[in-house]
Amino acid sequence: GDKWTGFLESIKKNGKEWKAWYDSEFPEQQKIPCGYEEKLSKFQVLLLMRVIRPDRVINSIKNFIIDKMANDYYVKSPPINFEKIYQSSTNKTPIVFILSPGADPFSDVQKLVETVGLGMNKFKFLALGEGMGELAKQYIEGGSLRGHWVMLQNCHLLTKWLKTLETIYENLTKQDKAFRLWLTTAPTDKFPLGILQKSLKVVTEPPDGLGQNIKQTYSKLSDDVFTGCSKEEFKPMLYVLSFFHAVIQERKKFGKIGWNVNYDFNASDYLISQQLISMYLNKAEEVADEDLPWDTLRYLIGEAMYGGRVTDDHDRRVLMTYLHEYLGDFIFDNNQKFFFSKTGSDYLIPGEETFEQTLEFIDHIPLFTAPGVFGLHSNAEIQYFTSAAKELWIDIMSMQTSEGGGEGGIVKEDIINQIADEIQQKTLPELFDEYNIRKSFNIPSPTQIVLLQELERFNILINVMSKTIQDLKRALRGEIGMSQDLDNLGNSFFNGFLPSIWAKLAPQTQKNLVNWISHFERRFKQYRDWIDKEEPKVIWLSGLHIPESYLTALIQTTCRSKGWALDKSTMYTNVTKHFDAGEITKRLDQGTYVQGLYLEGSRWNPDDDCLDIQKPKELVTEMPLIQIIPVEANKLKLRGTIKTPVYITQARRNAMGAGLVFEADLKTKRHVSHWVLQGVAMMLNTD
Numbered sequence: 186g187d188k189w190t191g192f193l194e195s196i197k198k199n200g201k202e203w204k205a206w207y208d209s210e211f212p213e214q215q216k217i218p219c220g221y222e223e224k225l226s227k228f229q230v231l232l233l234m235r236v237i238r239p240d241r242v243i244n245s246i247k248n249f250i251i252d253k254m255a256n257d258y259y260v261k262s263p264p265i266n267f268e269k270i271y272q273s274s275t276n277k278t279p280i281v282f283i284l285s286p287g288a289d290p291f292s293d294v295q296k297l298v299e300t301v302g303l304g305m306n307k308f309k310f311l312a313l314g315e316g317m318g319e320l321a322k323q324y325i326e327g328g329s330l331r332g333h334w335v336m337l338q339n340c341h342l343l344t345k346w347l348k349t350l351e352t353i354y355e356n357l358t359k360q361d362k363a364f365r366l367w368l369t370t371a372p373t374d375k376f377p378l379g380i381l382q383k384s385l386k387v388v389t390e391p392p393d394g395l396g397q398n399i400k401q402t403y404s405k406l407s408d409d410v411f412t413g414c415s416k417e418e419f420k421p422m423l424y425v426l427s428f429f430h431a432v433i434q435e436r437k438k439f440g441k442i443g444w445n446v447n448y449d450f451n452a453s454d455y456l457i458s459q460q461l462i463s464m465y466l467n468k469a470e471e472v473a474d475e476d477l478p479w480d481t482l483r484y485l486i487g488e489a490m491y492g493g494r495v496t497d498d499h500d501r502r503v504l505m506t507y508l509h510e511y512l513g514d515f516i517f518d519n520n521q522k523f524f525f526s527k528t529g530s531d532y533l534i535p536g537e538e539t540f541e542q543t544l545e546f547i548d549h550i551p552l553f554t555a556p557g558v559f560g561l562h563s564n565a566e567i568q569y570f571t572s573a574a575k576e577l578w579i580d581i582m583s584m585q586t587s588e589g590g591g592e593g594g595i596v597k598e599d600i601i602n603q604i605a606d607e608i609q610q611k612t613l614p615e616l617f618d619e620y621n622i623r624k625s626f627n628i629p630s631p632t633q634i635v636l637l638q639e640l641e642r643f644n645i646l647i648n649v650m651s652k653t654i655q656d657l658k659r660a661l662r663g664e665i666g667m668s669q670d671l672d673n674l675g676n677s678f679f680n681g682f683l684p685s686i687w688a689k690l691a692p693q694t695q696k697n698l699v700n701w702i703s704h705f706e707r708r709f710k711q712y713r714d715w716i717d718k719e720e721p722k723v724i725w726l727s728g729l730h731i732p733e734s735y736l737t738a739l740i741q742t743t744c745r746s747k748g749w750a751l752d753k754s755t756m757y758t759n760v761t762k763h764f765d766a767g768e769i770t771k772r773l774d775q776g777t778y779v780q781g782l783y784l785e786g787s788r789w790n791p792d793d794d795c796l797d798i799q800k801p802k803e804l805v806t807e808m809p810l811i812q813i814i815p816v817e818a819n820k821l822k823l824r825g826t827i828k829t830p831v832y833i834t835q836a837r838r839n840a841m842g843a844g845l846v847f848e849a850d851l852k853t854k855r856h857v858s859h860w861v862l863q864g865v866a867m868m869l870n871t872d
Contacts, residue, residue, distance in 0.1 A: 188224050195219045208801075210563075212238050213245045227252050240570040243577070265290070267297045270387060271365075276329070279354065279366040279384040281376075288389035289451040292405060294336060294367055303334060303363070310336040313343040321346075322353055325366065332363030340368050344375035351377040395558065396550030398431035402455060403544060410459070411540045416466040418477065418517065421534045423459060424543070425511050426486070428525055428532075430455045432507060432559055433491065439556065439565045440572050441837040442786055442864035445497045454494070458486045483508045497838055499830050499866075506861045507560075528557030560862025562786065562799050571804075582680045597679055598661055604678040604698075605654045612702055613651055614709050616644050622716055631738035631745075635729075636715055642730045643712060646690040653686060692730050693833045693844060695872040704728075704870075723766035723778040723810060727869035732833070732846050736813065743775045743815035757821055758849040759812040762791060766810065776814035782849075784808050785835065786865035795852040796827070796860060805835070805871050811849065826850040827857045831867045 195218075196203050202218040209215050213234060216222045225233065227249050234245045247260040267290075274280050282290050291310070298308045309324045311317060321337055328335040340347060354366070368384075370376055411420065433450055436443040465478055486492075487508045488501075495501045516523045516534060525532040535546040556565045617640045626633050657674050660667040667675075670686055677684040683694065683701045694701060708728040715721060726732040736756065744751045756776065763769065766780045788806045790797035799806075828848045830838075838844040849867060853860060 188226075188229060192221075195221070207237060211241070211244075213241050213248055235574075239574045240567045242574045243570055246577075265293070265387060265389060267293050268300065270385065271297060271301065274365060274385050276360045276362050276364040277383070279368055279380055281381065281384045281386050282367070282369040283386060283388045284369055284371050285388070285390045289449075289453070290369060290387075290389055291336070291338065292452055294334075298334060307331070307333045307363075308336070309333050310338065312338045313340055313346070315343070317343065318346040318349060321350070325350075325353055326357070328366075329357045329360045329364045332361030334363075334365045334367065336367040336369070338369045340370035340376065341373040344373060347375060347377050347380075351379045354380060394552055395428075395431050395435055395554040396547060396552065398434055399427045399550065400544070400547050402427045402430055402452075403540075403547060405452060405456075406459075406540075408540045410463075411543075414463045414466050416470050419463065419466050420538075420543075421516060422462050422466070422512075424534050425516060426455065426458055426462060429486075429507055429511050432525075433504065435554065436503075436559050436561075439559070439561060439569045439864070441835060442561065442565050442568055442866075443559075444503070445500050445838040446495075446840045448494045448500070450491055450494060454491050458490045461485050461490070477514070479513050483512055486512075496840060497842075499838075502861055503864075506858045510560075510858060510862075526558040526560075529553075529555040532558060560859070562863055564799050564802065564804050565786070565864065567802060568785075568804050579682075583676075598675075601675045601678045602658065602661055605658055608650070608702065609654050612706060613647060613654075616647055617712065617716070619644065631741040632720055632735065635731075635735050635738045636712070636720075638734065639730055640712060642690070643708070646687065649690055650687055653684070692727070692732075693836070694870060695834045695836055696870070697872070700872070721777075722769050722772045723780045725781050726779055726846070727781050727833075732869065736847055739776055739813065740815045746775075749817055753818050754815055755818045755821060756813050756815045756847070757823065758851075759814065760789065760794065760808065760851065761810045761812060763810045764807075769810065773812060773814070776812060779811045779813055782808040782811060782831065782867045782869065783871050784865070784867050786863045787860060789851075793854070795825075795854050796865065805868075808867065813847075823850055825852055825854070827853050827860050827865070829860075829865055829867055831869070833868065834870045835868055835872065837866060837868075 199219050206212055206215055206218050217225065217230065217233070221233075231242070231245055231249055234242050250259050251257045270280060282288075284290075295305075295308070298305060309328055311321055311324060313321065324333075324335045324337075327333065337350075340350075368380070406423075411423070413419075430450070437447060462482065465482060469475075469477060483505070487505045492501055492504060495504055511525065515521070523534060525534075530551050532550075535543050537543045537546050556563050619637065619640055622640065623629070623637055626637075629637065653671070653674055656665065657671050659665045660671050661675070674684045674686060676682075677698065681698050683691075683696060683698050688694065691701075691705075694704070696704060704727070707725070711721065711725055711728045724735065726735070729735055740754050740756060741751060743749070744754050761778070763778075766778070769778055783805045784807075785805050786799070787796045788799050788803065789795075789808055791809060827850075829851045831846045831849050832838060832844050833846060834844065836844065846869065851865075
């Protein structure tokens, strides 16, 4: 409209003003340059932010809601009032807690039992898991007659039994008025609709912010716990544990750069760790031992209590790094004061004596916690907000209806047809002749076997793409029925997403349809050149369906030529000065050059030949070519390097362990712990 007239000219003429606004940490709180603050409506400001700083859209939307609703009630998580929940419930309405990671209402329900005077003997609770269905049934049926409170935790872990739960609940005839059924579940589409419709639904969220998290932890402690150990080190160590607990909870907000897997660290981990500290300090006092068992405490807290939940080795490394940074004699050093962090504010251990004074100290912790407090770069926050904004776009787009626009608008079916034609005519290649390629190899080498396996998978993908496009076009013409799969394919084309039916047969990816098609075409070219010319001197690992199989084949080839034992061989990496694959004219005698690796959480300094701190807003940078060289494990001696995980995508590794390809050795002049907490990793693909 008229408001946007001259907008581009304004940016060209007033580049410095616009650049300063773009570079500001919180542009949504700054005045938009050149009078556009007054010109644009609040919604148009959102559109501007969407284009220029997508990472700030979530906060801009909050501002928009606050402005429209005239208060901030709708953008804040209200504190849960358990007494109010109880008063709103009856014996015929189950109370369902929909949990977010780190939230656990169990201890609050326990307190409520005491508050209403029910008595702990009438409170039955059970963590659901395999084989627990029958016991849960007994608790519910017995509890409804006797007026007990029954709490079933983690319903999402026994989804197949939930239908039975619905039947049990419907068949309860005689119910005591005091009976209450409490259920906790992570979000799941398997939860019975019948129970949800009858129930009181409560969404629980962990406290927002480091200070709030520490305060909630302390609110669950009593003065007796605080004074329960006479050793002077206890109170500082209790605060250190609370700070550690808050940090590992808050780190989740940074997505995959924070933790590969979303762990449910909760109050029980904290309370048992606190009891361990108290026990070991009391024991040290009894035997008059001045040296505290730091290694034992770090092991029990990091490997057993909190670490018992951690399934990923690189996440465990992060967890243990925090404990090495926070637990040791150095926290009591009078000559050099200990700080958790100095980013934005001085985060230190309070010297307060009483419980109330410590709570007052916690109240003064800044509301906003900079990423640096967690050991992360400020770019990590941009990454988190950008990912959240992308999820928002996907959700909005998935809600689009199939109706076309008004007069002169393009009908959805026409767009789908156009995209289908384009992919069919320009992208889909002929199938590879696997039989003759296999024959031409005579006795295939390990890497040629990998190529044959790759071609087999690629041919399957081509076949499915070709058939589904043909069927979709026929369905659009009305020649065949539109199945659910074909409807999903059409919607994916329209919204620019990669169809799930294709994604299942392709390497793991986060790319949209356009970028994936480019990736698909480049994969075909690498395979074609490998067959027609030679095995690539510089391999593009992202173009392989199972890249780790190629690396294993390289080790096998070297072991055969050198006579090494395969199980005692490994590989190491060396970063070169080259960025262009065309500069490599000679193949490595053993191993290979790799192109197309991206670094996240750090950048590569080619002058110093080592890891360096990221530049602002440069979230991911491309690495120079890397040599991967097989070696006998007992001869590998590396110093001044960090084992850096290499993942397929920025989604890193999932709870099932899928996504990790190998570990690279990257040189560093800084201590390894710095990069561990920064979440440094490499990936084969960006989105």
